[in-house]
Amino acid sequence: MNRLEVIALSKRFGFRQLFDGLSFVMTAGQTLAVTGPNGSGKSTLLRILAGVLRPSSGEVRLQVNGRWIEATDRPFHVGLAAPYLQLYDGFTARENLAFIARARGLAEGSRWVEHWLERVGLRAFADEPVAIFSSGMRQRLRLAAALLTNPPLWLLDEPRSNLDKAGHQLVESLLAEAQQQGRLVVVATNDANEAAACMLQVDLQALAKLPGPA
């Protein structure tokens, strides 16, 4: 059983308070939409959930197959796909994924690399350098890179950005598959339809706190 618990989470950058007192629980197979205007902290929240950024206060707890994961190990159980994540332009798509597979010590790495190249529709471009990829092709590769290690927690920041119609269908089928497999999926989005399609919603605007008096 997979489970994510977020308890009284807040994040502040200097005097700028983002969300404050954010709490929710997700259980296996659930999808959560994180919404809010530009700058409300959606990407920041995903980075905190991934364990690569510390909250100002509060706690994130991840359970994988019934076992609580140490906070320092959380990044190994997370797949984060975000528009700001860089790919290696000088490497081909296959080399990018192979590098991640090796870095993460993925057993049968090359089998998973081929699986995900096929799954995101990049097989025909597998040996092209990423430098020549379109923005939609880059987004497909980011999704493959995030999901390559079969993580129980998916953190998808604007997953449909730059994708064509087939790409939107790809994301839909990935989300349906994740649900069946009991994964936990958090989607940051500005798209009302995309948010409504998720089982749970968190609106960061409602949780924003203006800086109080000194």
Ligand SMILES: Nc1ncnc2c1ncn2[C@@H]1O[C@H](COP(=O)(O)OP(=O)(O)OP(=O)(O)O)[C@@H](O)[C@H]1O
């Ligand atoms: N490392 C940082 N240091 C200082 N401020 C930061 C840092 N990272 C993010 N911020 C600020 O935190 C706020 C929230 O940024 P974030 O990228 O999380 O918003 P977002 O809701 O994802 O926005 P968008 O919809 O535009 O992607 C912004 O004002 C941003 O400038």
